[in-house]
Amino acid sequence: MELRDFWGKSSKSWLFLILLFIASFGFYSNVFNWIPRWRQREVSQSCEAHHLQGQRESPPLSEGDCYPDTCRVPRVPRMLYPKAHVLQPTRVDVLLMTPWFAPIIWDGTYDSAILDAQFRNTTIGLTVFAIKKYVVFLKLFLETAEKYFMVGHRVIYYILTDRPADVPQIPLQEGRRVVILKVRNYTRWQDVSLHRMEMISNFSQQRFLHEVDYLVSADVDMKFSDHVGVEILSSLFGTLHPGFYASDRQRFTYERRPLSQAYIPEDEGDFYYAGGFFGGSVAEVYRLTTACHQAMVVDKANGIEAVWHEESHLNKYLLYHKPTKVLSPEYVWDERMLRKPPYLRRLRYVAVPKNHAQIRSR
Ligand SMILES: CC(=O)N[C@H]1[C@@H](OP(=O)(O)OP(=O)(O)OC[C@H]2O[C@@H](n3ccc(=O)[nH]c3=O)[C@H](O)[C@@H]2O)O[C@H](CO)[C@H](O)[C@@H]1O
Ligand SMILES: [Mn+2]
Known part of the structure; x- marks a missing residue:
């Protein structure tokens, strides 16, 4: 048969076959979308790939890595709230954005109603260490957290202690x-502080990854004194240390000895972050704590301990892994050490006075 004839005679059947193929292709691709598990796997795989881009040195993850502010844009219900005005900035007295476009969180810059809707169904883990005599701080820490920390959201307090029997019973909201979590203690207080990174890293893999969406790591010798909510949540956040937020980078108490893995040269540095309040998605906190722990292992082998312990390593990490939100000093303050400037409208998480020699002794 001539080719032209074949095409002429069979054109209708060919057209039919092509249409049938297109229809069945569309049907099957939809069928896979209808299977929830299939979709879920697809989403977590693509998010994982997105998250891991350019981060080959990071430890691998077994779980999906999707959080409200990163991979998926959360749907919010109809809500009534004051409209933002493009020509009326919410604050003109403080920096609201880092040069890498991470918001700096100050009072008056966000609307909790919108954020609470975006972060509904989120579970937040708050890790707090209370080793040896530091268990005395737990009662006030937990009582004030119940009043101010992530109110209206699901929270798991992870208390890492060597003295489980001394953990006070506090009535908790729904x-x-x-x-x-029972953990070992160390003789030197510096070692207790340093090893927090290792323990958070280990427990992240063992359980936090499966139990919560975000992790917040906090000092225990502090109390919450005003709202601390989902406005802080992001893939990775750090807090401006109250003693250095207005300083030049040369004055930051970074580790300055090149022998240490925490070394930061004089001509680098964005901010000085506080060791006492940081966090992010579990996956990012896992990466951060693992990297800091590994750096401390190398330091130990080289016979050096960073000047401000794990805080120095945190600062090094956050210099080269820019946080996606930065908390203002509203989120870590010390009323005894510092005079409150007028632009600091709220003190949300503040130091509790302690007798260093007494509390740090065995
Ligand atoms: C508010 C803030 O940014 N604080 C940081 C700062 O000092 P701080 O002087 O606030 O350190 P600290 O005495 O509070 O120790 C850090 C934390 O380790 C835990 N702990 C420590 C000793 C002990 O015997 N038992 C125990 O449980 C406890 O949770 C405590 O809050 O510098 C430290 C490193 O030098 C850490 O980076 C802290 O996070
Ligand atoms: Mn402290």
């Missing part, structure tokens, strides 16, 4: 619980 959706909130305490998990006590």
